[in-house]
Amino acid sequence: TRLEWDIELPANTTGKVYLPDGRKEKIGSGSYHFSVDIPTKDSAILSDEFLYEKASFPECHGATIAETKNGDLVASFFGGTKERNPDCCIWVCRKPKGAETWTAPQLAADGVFALKDPQAVLAGIDSTCTPVKDAGGRIIARRKACWNPVLFQVPGGELILFYKIGLKVSDWTGWLVRSRDGGKTWSKREPLPKGFLGPIKNKPEYVGGRIICPSSTEGSEGWRVHFEISDDKGKTWKMAGPLEAELSVPTQHRKSGGINADDQEGGETIREKGARPIYAIQPSILKHKDGRLQILCRTRNAQVATAWSNDNGSTWSKVTLLNVPNNNSGTDAVTLKDGRHVLIYNNFATLSGTPKGPRTPLCIAISDDGLDWKPVLTLEESPISQYSYPSIIEGKDGKLHTVYTWRRQRIKYAEIDITKF
Known part of the structure; x- marks a missing residue:
């Protein structure tokens, strides 16, 4: 830059x-x-910069961004030797309103549990987990990796940072820390109720006094979307879902040049040919003027998936596919104050016979109805490495603010003038 x-x-x-x-x-x-x-490569990109130039960790991923009550920007991500490595921790950078630069990465949470910590049992910490030793070589704690932080500014309240701890995705447990000073300092970690993971990648939405966390699981039942809902600002939680989904053939099971079978009356015959309920995870929530909620999801089916709710997230329609490409990588979306919707995604459809596509280019698309999407801006298009896992919000200033993984080496930030589109 x-x-x-x-x-x-x-x-x-x-x-x-x-x-x-x-x-x-x-x-x-x-x-x-x-x-x-x-x-910047386009006049709509007002700022294009890294959160930091140097850090104590070589790799980073899974960025999230929020705006505090006073207009400061706060970003978080996990960083360590490599994704899944036990030394991966949750880091935070801030850009105070009016500042030119971001603060250096600050440790906000880790997966280290002292041997007698009662919370260690909740995280599944046992003798097989990576030891932490003191200066004399004695084991004083054990640890697991941290994953996918998600920031959420409670309206009129605290800034919450959700994250996961685990050896791998199937081992995740949900945790959070709180900040009462706009992300400068953070509380001790708190576990979410057993079985709850919090928002899995993308930000919750606050609708009618209800916090709706878009979540999902990956396991023996396939990829499934669900929602974790609180009607008392996070004191208690309930779950909606998992959502049912139409049938579709995952890209790795499709023959090159083949047609995606989606036959709701095919039953087991279609399943035997490779069709499964759409594999969808990592939903983001859009809010429509008529009160409906819509989600957009990452899939293993070469297209972005969607579903709809008419009752503030309590029940949802079946998951279906949109005519928007997906490379089996994370996306994010936001509804603007003017009612339009913005999607940030890798504009590439996974090829038949392959499980994932390249995580480039990284693009912005706009829609009036959440169904028809028009690409309007390319943020990154280099074939070198990846540009992935974006998070996007609309600020109080009417600008779009986004952070994303830049080649797994740094987190990049861009400020975008939405009036250009």
């Missing part, structure tokens, strides 16, 4: 320097240093 360029020309030599901000400079012999911000 910034160029620092040293140039040295020998005697009796001239040259012309072309800089990324459009400037051209003629220079003669001697030494020169040029320092210039690299402009």
Whole structure:
């Protein structure tokens, strides 16, 4: 995002320097240093920057973003040696309103449990888990990895940071920490009720005094979407779902050039040919003007999935597929104040015979009705590595604010002017 360029020309030599901000400079012999911000690729992208340049961990993933009551931005993600490694912890960076830069990553939560901690049992900590030793080499604790933080600003209340602890996805338990000062400091961790995971990747929505956490599971029953709901600002929780889903053939079972079978009357015959209920996870929630809620989900079926609720999330329609490509990677979505809907996603459909697609390009699409989507902006399109797991909100300033994984090395932030579309 910034160029620092040293140039040295020998005697009796001239040259012309072309800089990324459009400037051209003629220079003669001697030494020169040029320092210039690299402009964004589109005028709609007002800011394009990393949350941090250096950190104590080499990899990061699973970013989330929220805006506090006073307009500060708070972002969180997990970072460690590598995803699933027991040293993965939850980190937070803040960008106070009006600030030019983000604060350095601050540890907000970890998966370390002292040997006599009663919460260790809830997390499934046992003698097989990674030991933590003191300076004398004695085991004083054991740990598991942290995953997928999700920030949620309770209207008029605390900033909550949900996250998961586990060896792998099927081992996850749900936890949270709270901040009463806009993400500067965090409480001790609290477990969610047994069997509850919290929002699995994307932000909850607050509808009519109800917190609706979009959640999902991955296990022997396949990928299933459900919702964890609180009508008392998080004191107690109840579950809605898992949702039923129409049949579809996962991409890894489709022959190259084959047609996706989706026959509701096919029964076991279709299932024997490879069709299963749509494998959907990681829902995000849209709010329609008529009061309906809609979800958009990641799938293993080459398309984004959707479902609808007419009663604030208590019951839902069957999960179906939209004509929007999905590469079996995370998406996020938000409903704007003007009623339009925004989706951030990798605009690539997983190819038949393969389980996943490349996590590039990373794009923004807009819809008036949640059904027909128009791509309007590309944030990343390099074939190098991945640009994935985005989180997006509309700020009090009317701008879009998004964070996402940049090559697993850093978390990138972009501010977008939605009036350009």
